[in-house]
Amino acid sequence: MALSYKARRRWSLVILLVGLPVYVVVCVSVINWLGRPPLWVEFLVYVVLGFLWALPFKFIFRGVGQPDPDEKG
Numbered sequence: 001m002a003l004s005y006k007a008r009r010r011w012s013l014v015i016l017l018v019g020l021p022v023y024v025v026v027c028v029s030v031i032n033w034l035g036r037p038p039l040w041v042e043f044l045v046y047v048v049l050g051f052l053w054a055l056p057f058k059f060i061f062r063g064v065g066q067p068d069p070d071e072k073g
Contacts, residue, residue: 003060005068012064015057023053 003011027049031042054061063069 005070008060009064011060015060020053
């Protein structure tokens, strides 16, 4: 079932305001729990994790910044 435009906008806002900060805290906590790697490895891990968080939500974010396609103008 496809989400409506308004539902995708709402979910994207929830993901960015709640999910992303939680994801950042979890990633930093896991890195610290494993022991701090060398700076370049830590940087590489954070860059990779920075891209990975958005992959499952790609369909939600697609087209959210565009005008509502269902709106009758």
